[in-house]
Amino acid sequence: MTSAAIRFQDVTVAYDRHPALHHLTGSFDPGSLTAIAGPNGAGKSTLLRALMGELAPVTGRIERGGLALRDLGYLPQAAAIERGFPITVADTVILGGWRRIGSFRGVTRALRRRAAEALEAVGLEGFDARPVSALSAGQFQRVLFARLLVQDAPVIVLDEPFTAIDARTTRDLLDIVTRWHGEGRTVIAVLHDFDQVRAHFPQTLLLARDLIGWGPTRDTLTPANLRRARAMAEAWDESAAICDIPPETRS
Numbered sequence: 001m002t003s004a005a006i007r008f009q010d011v012t013v014a015y016d017r018h019p020a021l022h023h024l025t026g027s028f029d030p031g032s033l034t035a036i037a038g039p040n041g042a043g044k045s046t047l048l049r050a051l052m053g054e055l056a057p058v059t060g061r062i063e064r065g066g067l068a069l070r071d072l073g074y075l076p077q078a079a080a081i082e083r084g085f086p087i088t089v090a091d092t093v094i095l096g097g098w099r100r101i102g103s104f105r106g107v108t109r110a111l112r113r114r115a116a117e118a119l120e121a122v123g124l125e126g127f128d129a130r131p132v133s134a135l136s137a138g139q140f141q142r143v144l145f146a147r148l149l150v151q152d153a154p155v156i157v158l159d160e161p162f163t164a165i166d167a168r169t170t171r172d173l174l175d176i177v178t179r180w181h182g183e184g185r186t187v188i189a190v191l192h193d194f195d196q197v198r199a200h201f202p203q204t205l206l207l208a209r210d211l212i213g214w215g216p217t218r219d220t221l222t223p224a225n226l227r228r229a230r231a232m233a234e235a236w237d238e239s240a241a242i243c244d245i246p247p248e249t250r251s
């Protein structure tokens, strides 16, 4: 589905001059299924937000394999999603098809049908008219997966998609992730459950602001690497100044 890798070349991302991701270099191969793991505060969400163009690197660059940002399907962390608006489940899922809606054509019957099929695929048939504010966390996560199904993007980026989600829903959503991988999409997911990573994700990027390891999961999630990641997290100095960021790019 994608032909070129997504490349990070010496990427540093900082908040208020404090680096949250430090000189990251490496690439996600087309069609790869990669977990991003690491302790709290390791820079995992920051990496995804930079990939999605929400944060600009202060050093280095990100190549998105020739894709535009709209070709990346993104599921942010649940805490970052506002779901107080008065919008129905069906309309939320249809929004995944905005690239196809176009300015004149409006929402086609085909798109409505696609949204209904996506809701069925995530086990939410019949939920169309419900307001999203009336859903449980797990149901809402299923809606967001349905929206990604409608978006049909070649690259899918998920931030802690199974946090606070029950085992049954996690299994169903993991099946969708596996299907995306089988279809040749590139899938990148931040995860905290190492057993889940070992069972379902062939590649892992282990981060502790600095890169600890990136490659086959069995070579990356080793006891030695996990110890190193933990030790680096314990040693963090939240107020450390930025290293070698050129003064003109400092905020």
Ligand SMILES: Nc1ncnc2c1ncn2[C@@H]1O[C@H](COP(=O)(O)OP(=O)(O)OP(=O)(O)O)[C@@H](O)[C@H]1O
Pocket: 015, 016, 019, 020, 038, 039, 040, 041, 042, 043, 044, 045, 046, 047
């Ligand atoms: N908007 C922000 N403003 C200032 N600092 C931030 C902001 N977002 C994140 N940070 C800091 O950047 C660092 C990395 O945060 P990030 O959310 O990327 O980590 P994470 O690995 O996703 O953590 P978690 O596992 O807890 O979700 C942390 O020290 C965090 O406090």
